[in-house]
Amino acid sequence: MTDASGLYELKNLSKRYTRGKETVAIFDGLDMTISQGDFIAIMGPSGSGKTTLLNLLGGIDRPSSGEVLFEGQRIDNLGQGKLAKWRAKNAGFIFQFYNLMPTLSAAQNVELPLLLTNLSGKARKDRVKTALDIVGMVDRAGHRPAQLSGGQQQRVAIARAIVADPKVLLADEPTGDLDRTTADEILQTLQLLNKELGKTIIMVTHDPAAASYAARELHLNKGRFEEKGKA
Amino acid sequence: MNDATLIRKNLFRKRLRAILLMVSILIAFLIFGVLGALQNAFTMGSGTAAQERLVTVNRINFTVALPYAYWGRIEQVEGVRNAAPASWFGGYYQEPQNFVQSFAVDPATYLEAYPTEIVLPPEERAAFLEGRTCALVGRALANQYDWSTGDRIPLNSNIWQNTDGSQTWELDICGVFDDTEGTYPTNYLMLHYEYFNESLAFGRDSFHWITINTEDPALNDQVSGEIDALFANSSAETSTTTEAAFNEAFMEQFGNIGLILTWVIGAAFATILMIVGTTMVMAVNERTREIAVLKTLGFTAPRIFRMVLWESLLLSFLGGLIGLGLATLAATAASSALAGFLPSFGLSLTNIVTALALMAALGLVTGILPAYNAMQVRISEALGKI
Ligand SMILES: Nc1ncnc2c1ncn2[C@@H]1O[C@H](COP(=O)(O)OP(=O)(O)O)[C@@H](O)[C@H]1O
Ligand SMILES: [Mg+2]
Numbered sequence: 001m002t003d004a005s006g007l008y009e010l011k012n013l014s015k016r017y018t019r020g021k022e023t024v025a026i027f028d029g030l031d032m033t034i035s036q037g038d039f040i041a042i043m044g045p046s047g048s049g050k051t052t053l054l055n056l057l058g059g060i061d062r063p064s065s066g067e068v069l070f071e072g073q074r075i076d077n078l079g080q081g082k083l084a085k086w087r088a089k090n091a092g093f094i095f096q097f098y099n100l101m102p103t104l105s106a107a108q109n110v111e112l113p114l115l116l117t118n119l120s121g122k123a124r125k126d127r128v129k130t131a132l133d134i135v136g137m138v139d140r141a142g143h144r145p146a147q148l149s150g151g152q153q154q155r156v157a158i159a160r161a162i163v164a165d166p167k168v169l170l171a172d173e174p175t176g177d178l179d180r181t182t183a184d185e186i187l188q189t190l191q192l193l194n195k196e197l198g199k200t201i202i203m204v205t206h207d208p209a210a211a212s213y214a215a216r217e218l219h220l221n222k223g224r225f226e227e228k229g230k231a
Numbered sequence: 232m233n234d235a236t237l238i239r240k241n242l243f244r245k246r247l248r249a250i251l252l253m254v255s256i257l258i259a260f261l262i263f264g265v266l267g268a269l270q271n272a273f274t275m276g277s278g279t280a281a282q283e284r285l286v287t288v289n290r291i292n293f294t295v296a297l298p299y300a301y302w303g304r305i306e307q308v309e310g311v312r313n314a315a316p317a318s319w320f321g322g323y324y325q326e327p328q329n330f331v332q333s334f335a336v337d338p339a340t341y342l343e344a345y346p347t348e349i350v351l352p353p354e355e356r357a358a359f360l361e362g363r364t365c366a367l368v369g370r371a372l373a374n375q376y377d378w379s380t381g382d383r384i385p386l387n388s389n390i391w392q393n394t395d396g397s398q399t400w401e402l403d404i405c406g407v408f409d410d411t412e413g414t415y416p417t418n419y420l421m422l423h424y425e426y427f428n429e430s431l432a433f434g435r436d437s438f439h440w441i442t443i444n445t446e447d448p449a450l451n452d453q454v455s456g457e458i459d460a461l462f463a464n465s466s467a468e469t470s471t472t473t474e475a476a477f478n479e480a481f482m483e484q485f486g487n488i489g490l491i492l493t494w495v496i497g498a499a500f501a502t503i504l505m506i507v508g509t510t511m512v513m514a515v516n517e518r519t520r521e522i523a524v525l526k527t528l529g530f531t532a533p534r535i536f537r538m539v540l541w542e543s544l545l546l547s548f549l550g551g552l553i554g555l556g557l558a559t560l561a562a563t564a565a566s567s568a569l570a571g572f573l574p575s576f577g578l579s580l581t582n583i584v585t586a587l588a589l590m591a592a593l594g595l596v597t598g599i600l601p602a603y604n605a606m607q608v609r610i611s612e613a614l615g616k617i
Contacts, residue, residue: 051615060527060610081531088529095614099524103240108232115233116529160528 006072007167007200008034008057013066015052026052027223030066036167039194039201041211044220050204051172053220057202058091058170059083071167088116092161092199094171098153100145106156107132107141113164131159134197135189151182158189162199169193171203175210187213234534238542241518248514249546252507256550256593257557259499263586264558264578265565266492272566272576273482284344285443285455286477290468293481294319296437297467302337305441308457310450315340316424316438321390324376331372332419333386335427335438338367344442348415355380355406363426365405369417373407380404386422392432400427418573442474500589508597511543515601522605523613536606543598544591551590555583 013030016023026049034040034057042050055061056068059075060083068076075086087093092113100109107128114124132138135155145153154174161169171190175183191213193199203214211217219226243249287305289295302316315337322333338360342349351359351367359367366386368378378384382404392398402422410417428435445454455471462469472480515522522535559578566576 051611055611058527081533084526084529084531086529087527093527095524099520099614101237101521101524103244104232104237108236111232112525113528 006033007036007038007070008032009067009069009072010056011067011069013056013068014064015049015056015061016064025223027063030223030225032225034200034202037194037198037200039191039213039215040203041214041217042202042204042220043206043208043211043217046206048220049223050220054170054172054202054204057168058093059087085116088113088164090166090168092164092166092169094154094157094161094169094174096173096176098145098150098157100153100156100160102145105142105144106137106148106159109145109156110159110163112160117164127163128159131163132156134162134193135159149182150178151185154178154182154186155189158186158193162193162197166199168200168202171201173204173206175205175207180209183207183210234538235541238538238545241538242542242545245514248510252510252546253550253553255503255506256547257554259496259503260551260554260586260590261558261561262499263496263589264555264582265561266495267582267585268558268562268576268578269565269573270489270492271579271582272569272573274479281475281478282473283444283448283451284474285445285451285458285471286474287441287443287455287458287469287471288439288477290459290470293440293477295467296434296439297441297469299436299438301462301467301469302438302441304461305443305458308454308461310445310447310454310457311443312446313340313343313444315344315442317341317421317440317442318424318427318438319390320386320422320427321388322386322420323389324384324386327387327389329376331376331386334419334421335424336421337424338365338421341421341442344444345415347411349408350411351406351408355408358405362403362405363423364401364403366402366420366422367406367408368404368420370407370409371416371418372420373404375418378404378407380407386420391427391434394430394432396432400430416573440477443471500593504593504596507543507546507593508600511546511597511601512604515539515605518605519608519613522608523610526608526610527614532606535608536602539602539605540595540598543601544594547590547594547597551586551593555586 010030010032013032014028015026017026018024042053044050052061056063056076059078063076066076067074070086070090075083078086100106101112104112110128110131111124114127119127129138129141132141135158137152137155137159140148140152140156145156148156169190174190175186178186187210190201190203194201194215201214203210205211216227287297287301289297296318299316302314305311306314317337318335320333320335322331323329324331342356342360355367359365366384373379384402384404385399386402388398388400393400400422408417424438443454443458445451451473458471459469525535526532555578562577566573
């Protein structure tokens with residue numbers, strides 16, 4: 001680890017897509033540092049590349065050029081198998097539409113990432129219970145996603161994201177499908193995870209009210225960041 | 232929870248669809264099992280011993296008789312150790328539908344021809360050889376009509392007429408024979424050729440086939456060539472083949488069961504291959520998003536490939552094993568219903584091993600494409616489309 005506080009470092013990052021003959025650059029030479037324990041809100045107009053950036057940070061997508069360093073190690077040049085292992089160990093994902101498995105109970109959904117560890121069945125059960133407890137969903141452990149409200153599903157999804165104890169949580173519009181009150185509850189939970197458990201959180205949102213929960217707001221526009229100072 | 236839980240839940244997520252697929256696989260394996268068992272009945276007694284025995288019949292057709300004198304001449308052919316003549320009796324018991332497979336044989340040479348296949352106590356053997364009106368009954372046939380040693384039964388023929396004008400021969404059951412290990416049929420009876428021939432109103436002094444044991448199976452080609460050459464250009468030319476080939480030709484009068492089997496099973500499997508294959512592809516396509524989520528969580532592509540493949544294997548084995556189980560029950564029932572016509576039959580070890588191999592093949596073939604598709608799912612694309 002080069003720097004104890006530098007969790008992520010993006011160096012001269014570019015991402016281009018070719019559409020027919022045209023090449024569109026989403027980012028061109030982006031540099032950025034994300035510290036351990038940060039809670040960052042990434043804002044920006046639709047199509048500005050927020051999801052693309054999150055995918056690069058999450059080891060889902062690879063840049064066209066430049067480097068993504070996580071704890072001082074490059075992850076942009078890892079193979080698919082290594083990236084999968086890296087994701088399982090280091091990153092928790094939270095989606096706008098929850099993306100729970102409809103056939104599994106809440107507890108089983110939360111247990112999924114633990115299938116990639118070699119924890120015993122007993123240890124897994126304990127972990128699942130703790131994660132559900134943190135998001136306040138223990139009493140719904142046996143429910144299927146279809147039996148839960150949107151906010152409850154998102155809570156289960158957050159439990160799934162933290163159960164394997166990753167360093168970073170990547171959330172793409174986590175409250176985009178929720179009403180204000182429920183959204184606030186979810187955001188409070190994220191804040192709690194950041195403050196109490198020290199999770200680094202990078203959250204994409206187009207909602208200024210949601211962004212206000214973060215410690216730092218970054219505005220993505222035409223492939224560049226504009227930082228908004230916060231008190 | 233483990234991967235197996237996920238596989239099972241995925242297979243049964245649409246219960247009706249899973250059940251319908253399973254039923255279609257089940258039917259294919261039911262057909263496979265029943266026809267396979269039936270084929271066993273038809274090919275029974277085609278073991279190595281049958282490969283080593285020869286059978287001489289009329290060249291025109293095995294239902295056309297040969298002159299009695301051929302027996303003696305065949306016995307003289309070099310390399311022939313034993314020659315056993317026999318005639319179709321075409322028997323039935325009391326009612327014409329009570330078909331009884333029955334042959335008129337020369338007792339001594341016939342028993343000599345089947346030293347290991349026909350098993351019976353020495354005193355019953357001696358009694359059968361002695362008594363002119365004796366019949367030797369196979370275990371399956373004796374059980375069917377509840378006959379036992381000492382019984383006197385009237386046996387009717389739908390081919391022959393007795394000199395007294397009737398079509399009935401009175402027979403004493405002098406013995407009941409078993410087979411060595413369930414590989415030789417016991418659903419027929421034998422009566423003395425002499426007793427039968429003497430009382431015939433027509434068609435005396437002829438028989439339908441001669442079973443031959445040679446000194447050495449290596450001589451078989453030579454012996455059969457010599458026998459057929461002996462009667463070439465006579466009024467009754469002969470055709471000599473192995474008993475196995477003869478049995479096969481005999482069974483083919485009921486239709487080429489092997490060919491029917493191949494076609495029916497082939498058609499059934501081609502159909503389920505398409506149905507199950509396309510359904511599996513569709514089922515996995517519907518789950519693209521879930522697969523993308525699993526990948527995001529860190530499930531590797533090979534692991535996802537295996538999970539989908541196991542799902543189709545599970546489907547194939549569930550349907551296949553139930554189908555095979557039902558086939559066993561159906562074969563047992565059919566076997567007792569057809570006891571008069573066919574030796575008792577069931578699924579052989581070969582049938583079962585073949586079925587298991589087919590289940591594995593079906594699972595792999597129908598699973599490989601959806602498994603490959605699942606493995607290829609790209610997270611960013613799949614999660615991008617809602
Ligand atoms: N696989 C792809 N192929 C081509 N263009 C893409 C692909 N993925 C994203 N894009 C384009 O990149 C741009 C940024 O997309 P995205 O990161 O989803 O934006 P945001 O999340 O900020 O709305 C969009 O213009 C989108 O059309
Ligand atoms: Mg987006």
